[in-house]
Amino acid sequence: MATLEIHDLHVSVEAENGPREILKGVDLTVKQGETHAIMGPNGSGKSTLAYSLAGHPKYTITGGTVTLDGEDVLEMSVDERARAGVFLAMQYPVEVPGVSVSNFLRTSATAIRGEAPKLRLWVKEVKEAMERLQMDPSFAERNVNEGFSGGEKKRHEILQLELLKPAIAILDETDSGLDVDALRTVSEGVNRVRETGQVGTLLITHYTRILRYIKPDQVHVFANGRIAESGGAELADKLEAEGYEAYTKGGATA
Amino acid sequence: MAEAQNIPSGSTTTGSIAVAAESTVATRMSAPPSYDVADFPVPHGREEEWRFTPLARLKGLHDGSAAAGGPDLKIDISAPEGVTHELVDRADPRVGKAGKPVDRVAAQAYSTFEKASVVTVPKETVLTEPIRIAVHGEGGTAFGHQVIELGAFAEAVVVIDHTGDAVLAANVDYLLGDGAKLTVVSVQDWDKTAVHTGQHNALVGRDATFKSVVVTFGGDLVRLHPRVTYAGPGGEAEFYGLYFTEQGQHHEHRLFVDHEAANCRSNVVYKGALQGEDAHAVWIGDVLIQASATGTDTYELNRNLVLTDGARVDSVPNLEIETGEIVGAGHASATGRFDDEQLFYLMARGIPADEARRLVVRGFFAELVQQIGLPDVEERLMSKIEAELEASSV
Ligand SMILES: Nc1ncnc2c1ncn2[C@@H]1O[C@H](COP(=O)(O)OP(=O)(O)O)[C@@H](O)[C@H]1O
Numbered sequence A: 001m002a003t004l005e006i007h008d009l010h011v012s013v014e015a016e017n018g019p020r021e022i023l024k025g026v027d028l029t030v031k032q033g034e035t036h037a038i039m040g041p042n043g044s045g046k047s048t049l050a051y052s053l054a055g056h057p058k059y060t061i062t063g064g065t066v067t068l069d070g071e072d073v074l075e076m077s078v079d080e081r082a083r084a085g086v087f088l089a090m091q092y093p094v095e096v097p098g099v100s101v102s103n104f105l106r107t108s109a110t111a112i113r114g115e116a117p118k119l120r121l122w123v124k125e126v127k128e129a130m131e132r133l134q135m136d137p138s139f140a141e142r143n144v145n146e147g148f149s150g151g152e153k154k155r156h157e158i159l160q161l162e163l164l165k166p167a168i169a170i171l172d173e174t175d176s177g178l179d180v181d182a183l184r185t186v187s188e189g190v191n192r193v194r195e196t197g198q199v200g201t202l203l204i205t206h207y208t209r210i211l212r213y214i215k216p217d218q219v220h221v222f223a224n225g226r227i228a229e230s231g232g233a234e235l236a237d238k239l240e241a242e243g244y245e246a247y248t249k250g251g252a253t254a
Numbered sequence B: 001m002a003e004a005q006n007i008p009s010g011s012t013t014t015g016s017i018a019v020a021a022e023s024t025v026a027t028r029m030s031a032p033p034s035y036d037v038a039d040f041p042v043p044h045g046r047e048e049e050w051r052f053t054p055l056a057r058l059k060g061l062h063d064g065s066a067a068a069g070g071p072d073l074k075i076d077i078s079a080p081e082g083v084t085h086e087l088v089d090r091a092d093p094r095v096g097k098a099g100k101p102v103d104r105v106a107a108q109a110y111s112t113f114e115k116a117s118v119v120t121v122p123k124e125t126v127l128t129e130p131i132r133i134a135v136h137g138e139g140g141t142a143f144g145h146q147v148i149e150l151g152a153f154a155e156a157v158v159v160i161d162h163t164g165d166a167v168l169a170a171n172v173d174y175l176l177g178d179g180a181k182l183t184v185v186s187v188q189d190w191d192k193t194a195v196h197t198g199q200h201n202a203l204v205g206r207d208a209t210f211k212s213v214v215v216t217f218g219g220d221l222v223r224l225h226p227r228v229t230y231a232g233p234g235g236e237a238e239f240y241g242l243y244f245t246e247q248g249q250h251h252e253h254r255l256f257v258d259h260e261a262a263n264c265r266s267n268v269v270y271k272g273a274l275q276g277e278d279a280h281a282v283w284i285g286d287v288l289i290q291a292s293a294t295g296t297d298t299y300e301l302n303r304n305l306v307l308t309d310g311a312r313v314d315s316v317p318n319l320e321i322e323t324g325e326i327v328g329a330g331h332a333s334a335t336g337r338f339d340d341e342q343l344f345y346l347m348a349r350g351i352p353a354d355e356a357r358r359l360v361v362r363g364f365f366a367e368l369v370q371q372i373g374l375p376d377v378e379e380r381l382m383s384k385i386e387a388e389l390e391a392s393s394v
């Protein structure tokens, strides 16, 4: 069973006046089949954690370890991490000019699965997955994220989640900017993947709203670059009622 | 209509739509068109038409110091039954009929070539196989002139391939009779040391259809002028261009579409990918709609994809409209970067870095190639792009 273990993770970014520490010792273990919600105010370092796990070059790891089934994730290149089973649904997915969604999905699936999926089965698989996410078939011919609405971008991220079947899925504010219908559709997509029991989910969010659709096993409050408190689903209710003030007071949040 | 996005530093994407009583396309040239090289001053580099070109790398084509010599250029023409091929003098009325040289290098070619080559497809002859012209250099310097003439209602595809190493100044005239259909694919697949300049003039007859596909991969410096004028109403011209400009290369395409006849159409789509230090692509798209050209429908587009730092694009669309009675006129130019965020996104989906770059370039060009509408040409171009991608450090 796949296990992602984050231990005492410290991460810096290059700011104008030198390196600035954003993550200040994160400890977290996510096992296949589990769902962990990470909730925190803007600027607390949630995306930094997500990007650092995926290997974005902007973030420098200054301390700590990340392992996937004992393998050192921090040693792996970005594509190696993805092939090892780490998937990041991005808060701000990137436009890629000249590359169609269908070409992108197939190239990606080929890389992740280690062989090109059989064409006929693949076409069917993509078509069905798109239908479930209420995506128009013409979508496949558009360039990746080019001119996509916010909701389309997020559906496209979850489409990839469904097709690539990672061991660990990090969903960075997949709920932000979605209307209720889109939120439901996207959440259902996440739940389909979760129900396989094959994925460990790190659900990063600013709002409690998505937790009505996706029930976490654990909730972690993220503040000032570390996990400030962990608990069960009831912790989300407390945050809903009281907000983040208790955690940010005195802490430096941007 | 004009758009400019994500312009990498050191690049320009400027556009203009001018509504003018008198064309500036002609007046901003340093000398009026002429067949005689002596009518053009030696350029110093600051002229409008030369300001992007590294003159020193023209190997003397611009100042008269280049002389024909060295190993002969090999020109191999293979044509289906019914097509004639002859070598003629400058005095032949077909030579230069499609357009006068517009700069000194084109005039130099016109003034210097010994014999012009004329390929003729008789009227109403519809070819099922392409005419192939293979131009291969082995290090020599040459001046040439090629005429492709299609009689009324003739139809042909011509593929011109340039390979090897040469310093070549050669103009090409395309003469299309009424209702003729000509597709020309000119591939510049030179060695990295070649210098190639040329003016490609098309004279499109009444209701005739001209399609130009220009593919530039090789050479140290390639500078081409694809141009069209319409001999009568109802003509149509399409210009597709594709360039892949790598480290140190200079690829310059200067288009001119002259709408004088009424009810003609033109469509220009040029796309380029650049990578490597000092890769430089220049695209000039001049479209002139004269007062007499009512019913004109025109669009031009240039897109560039900058894959690495150190590459430079100058993209200048220019549309001049002297009549309001047109169907449509537009232009767009955009230069975008393949940046670290795109690379990260693709890699985060398991795709290795080199494959990610290839994916982007292939897709970028495929969009254009699919518009050409000739399956065998499309296939050949895509496999050429594949080979180019394999060979390059992309
Ligand atoms: N390149 C950078 N330079 C300076 N500060 C940065 C940079 N990237 C992120 N930050 C800062 O790091 C903090 C955490 O950002 P982020 O991880 O995006 O937070 P969240 O996702 O929780 O909103 C913020 O204060 C942000 O301003």
Ligand SMILES: [Mg+2]
Pocket: A046, A047, A048, A091, A172, A173
């Ligand atoms: Mg964030």
